[in-house]
Amino acid sequence: MTDDSTSVHDPFKQFERDRFSLVAQKYDEAIATVTSQVDEAILDAVGASGLRLLDVACGTGWLSAAALKREAIVTGLDYAENMVAIARVRCPQASFYNGDAENLPFESGQFEAVVCSLSILHFPNPERAIAESFRVLKPGGRYAFTCWTPPTCNPFMALILGSVQTYGNMDLDLPSGPPLFRFGERGECERVLSAEGFTEVSVTELPIKWTFSTPK
Numbered sequence: 557m558t559d560d561s562t563s564v565h566d567p568f569k570q571f572e573r574d575r576f577s578l579v580a581q582k583y584d585e586a587i588a589t590v591t592s593q594v595d596e597a598i599l600d601a602v603g604a605s606g607l608r609l610l611d612v613a614c615g616t617g618w619l620s621a622a623a624l625k626r627e628a629i630v631t632g633l634d635y636a637e638n639m640v641a642i643a644r645v646r647c648p649q650a651s652f653y654n655g656d657a658e659n660l661p662f663e664s665g666q667f668e669a670v671v672c673s674l675s676i677l678h679f680p681n682p683e684r685a686i687a688e689s690f691r692v693l694k695p696g697g698r699y700a701f702t703c704w705t706p707p708t709c710n711p712f713m714a715l716i717l718g719s720v721q722t723y724g725n726m727d728l729d730l731p732s733g734p735p736l737f738r739f740g741e742r743g744e745c746e747r748v749l750s751a752e753g754f755t756e757v758s759v760t761e762l763p764i765k766w767t768f769s770t771p772k
């Protein structure tokens with residue numbers, strides 16, 4: 557399939573694509589090992605067994621790998637080339653594309669399940685990404701995404717953001733991005749998903765446990 561949807565129109569998108577490509581190997585080793593704790597819950601939510609499943613912003617392919625174990629027929633898509641390269645090695649049985657969640661290079665109604673883990677906050681126009689996921693789903697298909705809860709109820713985020721604010725240099729020329737914790741609000745998830753056509757929307761809080769090695 558040819559894909560011209562990776563042409564960059566938005567400085568934030570370009571930033572995301574370049575930075576995730578730059579850190580792909582480290583992300584795979586240090587972050588995806590932890591964030592993949594939510595993968596089974598995502599697959600339970602869409603009932604992945606044996607389904608044609610699209611993993612949007614698949615990163616290095618951990619969720620795709622878990623879906624393959626449930627005998628899903630897996631397609632993955634990510635904007636960052638090096639993330640996709642690692643996903644391809646992890647999941648040789650799946651098909652991966654380099655492309656944009658807001659402009660999916662797939663025909664309408666192709667998938668029975670669409671999943672998207674911890675990536676909705678990385679899209680400048682998340683409504684558009686959700687609408688695209690709705691479009692590529694068959695009628696009656698299921699969609700699940702995860703996102704971070706805000707620091708007020710998430711000690712890990714409070715620690716990271718607090719440390720950056722205290723010790724980091726905030727005077728950087730970065731493209732402005734969407735609000736980090738918009739979808740950490742139950743009501744906002746329900747509102748946007750319903751507005752894009754989804755029914756029977758439900759929101760669940762999932763734990764992630766981050767264990768650090770003792771500093772030497």
Ligand SMILES: C[S@@+](CC[C@H](N)C(=O)[O-])C[C@H]1O[C@@H](n2cnc3c(N)ncnc32)[C@H](O)[C@@H]1O
Nearest residue numbers: 572576613614615634635636656657673675678
């Ligand atoms: C935090 S990572 C999550 C990756 C993976 N879902 C996981 O849970 O390990 C966010 C991912 O979103 C991808 N991404 C950012 N903007 C994107 C876009 N517009 N379309 C597709 N992928 C995008 C990044 O390249 C990155 O792989």
